[in-house]
Amino acid sequence: MTPNRLIGKVDQLLSYFNRRVMDVPDGFLDPNAQLRLNGVPYETMLGRGLDEPLIRLIARGPAGYRFAAKAVLRALDTVLATREVFEITPTRATGQIVLRGTLRGSGELFEEWLPVELTLTPAGVVKVADVRVTDAALTRLIVARAR
Helix, strand or coil: CCHHHHHHHHHHHHHHHHCCCCCCCCCCEEEEEEEEECCEEHHHHCCCCCCCHHHHHHHEHHHHHHHHHHHHHHHEEEEEEEEEEEEECCCEEEEEEEEEEEECCCCCEEEEEEEEEEEECCCCCEEEEEECCCHHHHHHHHHHHHC
8 A cells, every 4th residue: 555545544534533433444454453552452451362252353453443432432522633744664654643622521622642653564554553642641531431
């Protein structure tokens, strides 16, 4: 996949997210793509092993993205995610996503720059997606989601 095509798919994913649509652009995420938060695989956060079939089914690829995105969207009454500059090589894409919105139940403004690292297959499909979020930002989202 060319760098421009990958960026187009990132932008399309963010457009879906901003509209609260859980679609994932075709050919963006490998069906077995591992999703990580601050370097920790999503399966581990669910308290399960990396090789448990049921956990892999809900924690990987587009299904894993939808599961995680819904949690973030539940914490935000309004949302706008935008892409900053990404650097792309044949095996990796790194950049930042800016996540803005109002926290559910409080109306407080939320704005965070989230470093993103995508590991790519030889075909340019994402096989690992790691998003970095500060502990303070995570806490604000968790509290808002519980309201």
